[in-house]
Amino acid sequence: MTTQTPKPTTIHETEVLVAGAGFSGLYLLHRLRSEGHRVHVVESAPEVGGTWYWNRYPGARCDVESVDYSYSWDEDLQQEWDWTEKYPAQGDILAYLKHVADRFDLRKDIDFNTTLSSATWDESQGLWTAETDDGRVYRARYLLMAIGCLSTPKEVDLPGFDRYTGEVLRTWNWPEGEDLAGKNVAVVGTGSTGAQVIPALAETVADLTVLQRTPNFVIPTRNRPLQDGELEAVKAEYADRRDRNRNHPAGVFRDDNEKNVADVDAEELRATFEERWEGGGINFLGSFADLMFEQSANDAVVEFVHSKIAEIVDDQEVADSLKPEGYPLGAKRPVVATDYYETFNRPNVHLIDVKKTPLASFTETGIELADGTTEDFDAVVLATGFDAFTGSFTKMDIRGTGNRSLAEAWGTEGAKTQLGLATAGFPNMIIVANVGSPSVLANMVTAIEQHVEWISQLLADMRENGYTMIEAEKDAQEKWAATVEEVAAMTLWPNGDSGSWYRGANIEGKPQLFMPYAAGVVEYGDAIEKSAANGYAGFVRS
Numbered sequence: 424m425t426t427q428t429p430k431p432t433t434i435h436e437t438e439v440l441v442a443g444a445g446f447s448g449l450y451l452l453h454r455l456r457s458e459g460h461r462v463h464v465v466e467s468a469p470e471v472g473g474t475w476y477w478n479r480y481p482g483a484r485c486d487v488e489s490v491d492y493s494y495s496w497d498e499d500l501q502q503e504w505d506w507t508e509k510y511p512a513q514g515d516i517l518a519y520l521k522h523v524a525d526r527f528d529l530r531k532d533i534d535f536n537t538t539l540s541s542a543t544w545d546e547s548q549g550l551w552t553a554e555t556d557d558g559r560v561y562r563a564r565y566l567l568m569a570i571g572c573l574s575t576p577k578e579v580d581l582p583g584f585d586r587y588t589g590e591v592l593r594t595w596n597w598p599e600g601e602d603l604a605g606k607n608v609a610v611v612g613t614g615s616t617g618a619q620v621i622p623a624l625a626e627t628v629a630d631l632t633v634l635q636r637t638p639n640f641v642i643p644t645r646n647r648p649l650q651d652g653e654l655e656a657v658k659a660e661y662a663d664r665r666d667r668n669r670n671h672p673a674g675v676f677r678d679d680n681e682k683n684v685a686d687v688d689a690e691e692l693r694a695t696f697e698e699r700w701e702g703g704g705i706n707f708l709g710s711f712a713d714l715m716f717e718q719s720a721n722d723a724v725v726e727f728v729h730s731k732i733a734e735i736v737d738d739q740e741v742a743d744s745l746k747p748e749g750y751p752l753g754a755k756r757p758v759v760a761t762d763y764y765e766t767f768n769r770p771n772v773h774l775i776d777v778k779k780t781p782l783a784s785f786t787e788t789g790i791e792l793a794d795g796t797t798e799d800f801d802a803v804v805l806a807t808g809f810d811a812f813t814g815s816f817t818k819m820d821i822r823g824t825g826n827r828s829l830a831e832a833w834g835t836e837g838a839k840t841q842l843g844l845a846t847a848g849f850p851n852m853i854i855v856a857n858v859g860s861p862s863v864l865a866n867m868v869t870a871i872e873q874h875v876e877w878i879s880q881l882l883a884d885m886r887e888n889g890y891t892m893i894e895a896e897k898d899a900q901e902k903w904a905a906t907v908e909e910v911a912a913m914t915l916w917p918n919g920d921s922g923s924w925y926r927g928a929n930i931e932g933k934p935q936l937f938m939p940y941a942a943g944v945v946e947y948g949d950a951i952e953k954s955a956a957n958g959y960a961g962f963v964r965s
């Protein structure tokens with residue numbers, strides 16, 4: 424009998440290991456590599472793109488304008504890339520990120536189809552050891568978590584769903600080319616994803632049933648092709664435009680009305696809302712300065728959107744079901760979509776309001792409602808959301824000092840960070856545009872660039888001053904977590920029974936903390952710069 428010697432595991436050694444090759448990971452790789460760091464990226468997907476690789480469902484589109492939802496750090500790149508529509512479709516963003524990967528020769532330092540399952544801090548060596556789900560090992564001084572805020576789907580919690588034997592499609596992992604044309608389809612979920620996939624599917628499927636639990640405020644996108652000369656005009660003044668983005672709390676190019684609702688009469692109120700509704704997009708949120716701060720102002724915008732729903736939707740019973748009640752506009756992420764309310768006037772589209780008629784169970788072929796009615800479908804589309812911010816961290820076995828588990832720490836106390844950049848007990852693990860920073864409340868690309876630039880400054884400083892370890896101070900972290908909560912409490916974001924993923928309320932048992940930093944990228948930038956200028960105050964370095 425021969426005994427086989429196990430093959431020694433090859434350990435991939437690097438200085439900086441980046442998890443994720445989306446907008447954050449690609450910029451980190453380019454920036455840190457060009458500053459002389461040894462950087463390696465691991466990515467679960469077979470391609471770059473992150474969120475924009477996976478979420479390729481029909482209708483997927485970003486609600487930040489194309490010319491702003493792109494990198495600002497290379498003048499030639501921003502001059503040479505031609506966007507064609509006001510808001511970029513998923514495929515356009517993916518094409519852009521593939522171009523970036525090729526143009527800056529990034530692929531050679533990315534391992535695709537590589538999913539980290541664990542990462543352990545080795546105190547004696549001051550290194551992270553990360554393992555993949557197929558047994559490969561990486562060792563690095565710094566572990567940069569560029570894994571996105573909305574990358575891990577919420578587990579399916581629909582009654583009896585495992586009984587259903589028909590086709591199941593998930594918006595967060597849509598099969599290439601699948602369009603469901605001519606089929607009887609049900610969509611579960613009416614968040615940003617549902618509101619995009621529903622109108623797109625309605626055009627091709629035979630019959631579409633929408634299962635809605637909580638209605639959302641859906642603002643029309645008004646997407647359109649860029650007009651002749653429009654892109655050239657942006658490019659001529661790109662630096663100024665990017666500068667304006669960096670100086671708007673939401674990291675976008677937006678003209679906000681400085682007036683409060685109380686400053687105007689009923690006529691101006693309606694006219695302002697109408698104009699912004701017609702203009703489309705997130706700009707609608709800039710209708711008045713106090714929309715997210717004064718309940719009465721928010722009530723006014725809610726009333727306006729309700730009136731729009733009643734005006735657009737023919738069947739007033741359906742319209743009533745589509746009207747969000749009991750939480751302010753904005754407490755759940757406002758939804759921007761094309762022809763969403765109009766879609767419910769189509770003869771092939773039916774709304775089931777499961778708050779009125781609860782879903783008793785899925786059956787082998789469809790659903791049964793509490794009133795005994797049944798419906799059968801060829802396919803069910805799940806647009807049921809994400810275990811936002813923390814889900815992609817806690818599904819990995821991340822162990823810090825003293826073998827402490829991140830999933831346990833965040834699972835009991837909630838996800839607390841120092842300035843959204845690191846969490847106590849997990850040295851040299853740096854978090855990119857996620858919990859504790861503006862992230863999802865801003866143009867993600869602006870937020871990401873701000874983080875990447877701060878991290879590059881940090882690593883340069885560490886190198887120059889001979890430091891090899893940085894860790895969040897526990898006290899500073901507690902203070903920052905309290906600040907994040909306090910700032911959110913000044914707004915209407917945490918209000919109402921919205922079940923928002925902003926505070927983990929869509930996941931049963933998840934500790935509820937308001938996770939993004941609501942003051943926006945300008946104040947946040949000041950806070951992180953102040954820490955850096957004061958010797959990285961709130962962090963311990965050695």
Ligand code: N01
Pocket residue numbers: 484485486487573580581611612613614615616617619634635636637756759777806807808809863921922924929
């Ligand atoms: O996820 P969601 P999403 N039974 O959590 C429903 C970004 N994004 O993928 O509210 C019945 O918002 C759930 O109902 P309820 C954007 O930041 C951006 O749509 O929990 N329903 C809800 O309706 C966005 O906010 C863009 O009652 C169930 C839906 O599923 C974020 O991604 C495009 C259910 C989930 O909505 C997430 O959006 C797309 C159940 N058991 C996404 N479980 C753009 O840039 C869940 N639901 C335009």
